[in-house]
Amino acid sequence: MSKIAAILKELENESIEILRETASGFKKPVMMYSIGKDSSVLLHLARKAFYPSPIPFPLLHIDTTWKFKEMISFRDRIAAETKSQLIVHTNQEGKASGINPFNTNASEYTRVMKTVALRQALDMHGFDAAIGGSRRDEEKSRAKERIFSVRDPGHRWNPREQRPELWRTYNTRLAPEQTMRVFPISDWTEADIWHYILQEGIEVNPLYFAKERPMVARGDQMIMVDDDRFQLRDDEKPTMKMVRFRTLGCYPLTAGVESTATTMEEIVEEVLQVKLSERATRLIDGENEDSMEKKKTEGYF
Amino acid sequence: MSGAIVRLLTCGSVDDGKSTLIGRLLVETDSIPHDTIGAARKVRRSGSTIPAGEIDFSLLTDGLEAEREQGITIDVAYRSMTLLDGKRLIISDAPGHEQYTRNMVVAASRADIGLVLIDAMKGVRTQTLRHLTICSLMGVSRIIIAINKLDAMDYKQEVFDAISADIQRAVARLDVADIHIVPLSALAGDNVVYPSTNMPWYKGQTLQDAIQSWQKPKDVSASGLMRIQMIARADNFRGVSGTVRRGTFTQGEEVTIFPSNQKATISSIVTFEKEINKADTDDAVTLVLTPEVDATRGDVIAVSKDDLVAADRFAAHVVWLNEEPLIHSRSYLMISGPSTTPAIITKIRHKIDVNTGEHISTDTLKMNEIGDVEVASDIPLVMRPYGDDREFGNFILVDRLTLKTVGAGMIRHSLRRSSNVTHQDYEVDKVQRSAQKNQKARVVWLTGLSGSGKSTIANALEKRLFAQGAHAYVLDGDNLRLGLNMDLGFTPEDRAENVRRVSEVAKLMVDSGLIVISALVSPFEVDRQRAKSIFEDGEFLEIFIDTPVEICRSRDPKGLYKKSAAGEIPNFTGVGQDYERPTHPDLVIDGTAPIEESVEKILKILL
Numbered sequence: 001m002s003k004i005a006a007i008l009k010e011l012e013n014e015s016i017e018i019l020r021e022t023a024s025g026f027k028k029p030v031m032m033y034s035i036g037k038d039s040s041v042l043l044h045l046a047r048k049a050f051y052p053s054p055i056p057f058p059l060l061h062i063d064t065t066w067k068f069k070e071m072i073s074f075r076d077r078i079a080a081e082t083k084s085q086l087i088v089h090t091n092q093e094g095k096a097s098g099i100n101p102f103n104t105n106a107s108e109y110t111r112v113m114k115t116v117a118l119r120q121a122l123d124m125h126g127f128d129a130a131i132g133g134s135r136r137d138e139e140k141s142r143a144k145e146r147i148f149s150v151r152d153p154g155h156r157w158n159p160r161e162q163r164p165e166l167w168r169t170y171n172t173r174l175a176p177e178q179t180m181r182v183f184p185i186s187d188w189t190e191a192d193i194w195h196y197i198l199q200e201g202i203e204v205n206p207l208y209f210a211k212e213r214p215m216v217a218r219g220d221q222m223i224m225v226d227d228d229r230f231q232l233r234d235d236e237k238p239t240m241k242m243v244r245f246r247t248l249g250c251y252p253l254t255a256g257v258e259s260t261a262t263t264m265e266e267i268v269e270e271v272l273q274v275k276l277s278e279r280a281t282r283l284i285d286g287e288n289e290d291s292m293e294k295k296k297t298e299g300y301f
Numbered sequence: 302m303s304g305a306i307v308r309l310l311t312c313g314s315v316d317d318g319k320s321t322l323i324g325r326l327l328v329e330t331d332s333i334p335h336d337t338i339g340a341a342r343k344v345r346r347s348g349s350t351i352p353a354g355e356i357d358f359s360l361l362t363d364g365l366e367a368e369r370e371q372g373i374t375i376d377v378a379y380r381s382m383t384l385l386d387g388k389r390l391i392i393s394d395a396p397g398h399e400q401y402t403r404n405m406v407v408a409a410s411r412a413d414i415g416l417v418l419i420d421a422m423k424g425v426r427t428q429t430l431r432h433l434t435i436c437s438l439m440g441v442s443r444i445i446i447a448i449n450k451l452d453a454m455d456y457k458q459e460v461f462d463a464i465s466a467d468i469q470r471a472v473a474r475l476d477v478a479d480i481h482i483v484p485l486s487a488l489a490g491d492n493v494v495y496p497s498t499n500m501p502w503y504k505g506q507t508l509q510d511a512i513q514s515w516q517k518p519k520d521v522s523a524s525g526l527m528r529i530q531m532i533a534r535a536d537n538f539r540g541v542s543g544t545v546r547r548g549t550f551t552q553g554e555e556v557t558i559f560p561s562n563q564k565a566t567i568s569s570i571v572t573f574e575k576e577i578n579k580a581d582t583d584d585a586v587t588l589v590l591t592p593e594v595d596a597t598r599g600d601v602i603a604v605s606k607d608d609l610v611a612a613d614r615f616a617a618h619v620v621w622l623n624e625e626p627l628i629h630s631r632s633y634l635m636i637s638g639p640s641t642t643p644a645i646i647t648k649i650r651h652k653i654d655v656n657t658g659e660h661i662s663t664d665t666l667k668m669n670e671i672g673d674v675e676v677a678s679d680i681p682l683v684m685r686p687y688g689d690d691r692e693f694g695n696f697i698l699v700d701r702l703t704l705k706t707v708g709a710g711m712i713r714h715s716l717r718r719s720s721n722v723t724h725q726d727y728e729v730d731k732v733q734r735s736a737q738k739n740q741k742a743r744v745v746w747l748t749g750l751s752g753s754g755k756s757t758i759a760n761a762l763e764k765r766l767f768a769q770g771a772h773a774y775v776l777d778g779d780n781l782r783l784g785l786n787m788d789l790g791f792t793p794e795d796r797a798e799n800v801r802r803v804s805e806v807a808k809l810m811v812d813s814g815l816i817v818i819s820a821l822v823s824p825f826e827v828d829r830q831r832a833k834s835i836f837e838d839g840e841f842l843e844i845f846i847d848t849p850v851e852i853c854r855s856r857d858p859k860g861l862y863k864k865s866a867a868g869e870i871p872n873f874t875g876v877g878q879d880y881e882r883p884t885h886p887d888l889v890i891d892g893t894a895p896i897e898e899s900v901e902k903i904l905k906i907l908l
Contacts, residue, residue, distance in 0.1 A: 003305055003386075003387035003388065004387070006305035007305045007306055007388075007389045009305075010305060010306045010583065011306070012585075013544060013583050013584055013585045014585075016544075016585035017530065017544045017585050020530045020531050020542055020543075020585070021530065021639075023531060024530060024531045024598055024639065047573060048572070048573040049542075049585070050533065050542075051533075051571070051572070051573040051587070052533065052535040052538050052540075052571065053533050053534055053535045053538075054535075136379050136380075136381065137380075137381050143378040143379055143380060144376050144377065144378045144379075159376070162376065163705055163706045164403060164404075164406075164407045164622045164706050164709070165407060165706070166406070166407050166410035166411075166695065166697060166706075166709050167410045167411060167691065167692070167695045168411075168692070169636055169637065169638065169695055169696065169697050170636075171636060171697060171699055171704070171706045173634070173699055173704040174704060175702075175703060175704045178704075186379070187306075187379070187381060187391060189381050
């Protein structure tokens with residue numbers, strides 16, 4: 001076995017163990033499905049963990065209504081093909097109030113349409129554990145996140161009150177009104193995710209592959225004009241560019257990168273060469289140094 | 302397991318240049334995104350002397366906001382990087398100060414290698430001894446000692462030699478076989494990833510080489526062992542899922558299931574891709590057993606049962622992780638793999654001074670303290686000594702109320718096989734005894750402040766029951782303290798033991814078919830819950846006699862409030878010690894209401 005295959009095997013084994021622990025330890029778990037590559041890997045791992053039984057929990061997608069069109073069609077198709085139960089939730093009050101990624105500042109938009117929406121969905125269905133695809137290599141405050149991470153009432157993360165987590169002996173007990181976030185792929189890196197997708201032949205969203213897409217430049221970033229809600233400035237005109245996306249989010253907030261990678265092999269090669277942290281292409285994160293930690297304490301994933 | 306992933310614990314403080322060393326390792330192995338490095342050229346800590354534009358390596362590893370302000374890491378942070386030979390290194394970074402011993406223990410629990418930093422300007426210090434003790438206790442298989450800041454000592458060999466000699470003396474008392482000592486400079490980049498030209502006298506490995514050359518120790522007894530994590534069910538399918546903790550499982554092999562001792566054959570090993578005929582160590586698999594045995598989560602499947610013992614009494618090392626100290630005799634949840642059972646610490650033999658290894662006698666463990674203890678679990682568990690088997694030798698203790706993880710345990714050995722104490726099955730049982738008396742055996746557990754009216758209500762209740770032809774008996778806290786519990790005082794530990802003994806006596810009496818009325822202050826919720834947990838559902842009625850403390854004080858039937866006010870009783874409930882009101886009592890009685898009314902209320906739920 002090659003080194004990377006051996007590493008992936010160890011990571012996979014551990015993730016499966018965590019998923020099984022979640023299914024056994026909680027009354028009503030749910031798996032976050034954000035349509036991105038990490039979610040695709042998580043879904044694949046869940047199928048493996050419980051095979052030949054079906055996945056014993058539903059998938060939850062928080063839909064801001066501003067996702068790329070190709071994300072939504074992909075989501076519905078994959079859920080059907082894997083026979084998964086899919087729950088889609090949108091913060092309807094937020095939507096009705098007219099909040100949108102063009103006119104609302106990015107952190108308020110994220111808080112209302114993602115963080116609050118997530119809390120609503122978890123409360124509405126009474127989920128006691130939410131499985132997420134966060135990785136410790138994504139961002140500094142995530143490097144301290146537990147695998148089984150307790151949330152206080154109101155879904156708030158209190159980084160000072162984290163439970164010590166030793167060995168592979170997990171404490172899945174919850175006090176009243178606490179909930180759990182579970183991160184089965186904490187130890188994976190971005191490169192691992194791509195290597196694994198390649199090795200396992202996991203289908204990922206077409207947005208990850210380079211294609212001619214209508215783009216406009218905003219500062220250093222390139223944003224795709226995915227539909228006619230895009231608020232073009234007077235001097236802006238979309239031009240077709242060969243572009244792919246490293247992460248998937250709301251289209252007005254997710255920058256594309258110029259690329260010629262059209263196959264999985266080419267993407268893996270590109271990922272290994274480009275040394276830029278992936279969330280750098282997310283416009284909402286970079287506002288200040290500690291923004292992820294702040295969002296997490298409010299209940300963001 | 303292939304050992305393709307290596308886990309490394311870093312021990313040392315910011316002053317020793319730990320963050321700088323990890324930062325350097327990350328950058329020199331190209332494991333850090335370039336924009337993050339860019340930020341480390343711009344951002345500066347207050348008081349930093351590193352010129353703008355140069356990388357502040359230490360900024361690459363610190364995490365949370367408040368910690369950054371303080372300039373120290375106070376939690377465990379994890380970092381992944383790829384070594385130049387292709388292996389994955391996962392670094393767990395914990396602070397090195399004594400008040401953060403627990404964080405280091407957490408980080409060490411999975412570490413293969415412990416990296417102990419020594420500042421060459423300071424030499425071996427107390428913290429070095431502490432870090433070595435923790436690495437040894439937690440079963441880290443290799444220790445690398447990095448003598449850092451040699452650039453500040455003109456890269457002198459004498460400095461290195463003197464510190465090395467001190468280390469050899471320090472490790473002599475510890476159980477660590479594999480030690481590497483590397484002279485380096487994290488700041489200047491000597492012997493971290495690249496060999497130094499400044500120390501031609503050193504011919505040994507660089508830090509990276511010392512990490513890369515580590516090999517996973519081979520388990521001497523390699524026969525297959527796993528715990529059942531869950532049962533997999535599908536149409537016409539039933540399998541047991543779990544992770545192979547040791548050895549291998551092969552199709553066709555006979556296995557034993559513990560604790561039931563049933564035998565079965567592995568008819569197939571199922572994975573998502575295909576059926577396989579052999580499952581390796583660390584593989585997460587699903588086994589199909591023939592015949593279909595009755596097995597559940599927490600059961601153990603083993604190829605050879607030679608070295609396996611199910612026990613309910615253990616000697617163990619426990620590291621206390623919680624602000625609230627360990628309470629002797631209090632019931633905690635003991636989690637070991639997928640198994641959970643109530644357990645109590647029956648004895649603290651001594652605590653271990655983490656700096657010197659000295660044994661100190663104690664009756665409690667405070668946060669960060671390490672004790673040599675005896676544990677009693679409610680159900681027997683298959684465990685092995687931690688020194689032989691980290692996976693089957695560890696457990697955690699969880700507080701039953703807050704559900705926080707409060708202790709980490711390493712099994713030393715079992716104190717007795719639970720099979721030595723076989724439970725006597727009497728031919729006449731509790732149900733028959735109760736039926737003969739025409740009643741349902743129960744415990745009426747009255748809790749409340751001293752003077753709340755427990756004893757009065759208990760006696761009135763017994764009279765009423767007696768008049769109705771029922772067989773009841775009162776266990777009064779004060780009376781029991783004259784005999785059975787005469788060795789106990791009123792500290793939280795003693796109160797826990799008091800409640801435990803009374804509940805065990807009540808249990809025997811319930812088993813004999815009686816209605817037991819206990820009148821005990823029992824001020825702590827966990828103790829009452831523990832008492833309840835030993836009874837069957839519905840057998841234990843927790844009744845809270847709710848009387849305002851002012852009224853109790855004015856009644857003062859035993860003159861205790863007066864004595865307490867005079868300072869004669871330090872741990873008096875409601876004065877020097879808190880009374881924790883029951884969170885989910887079966888009944889609340891207003892202690893100021895007429896006695897007969899209260900008795901009626903209790904009879905209503907009792908009969």
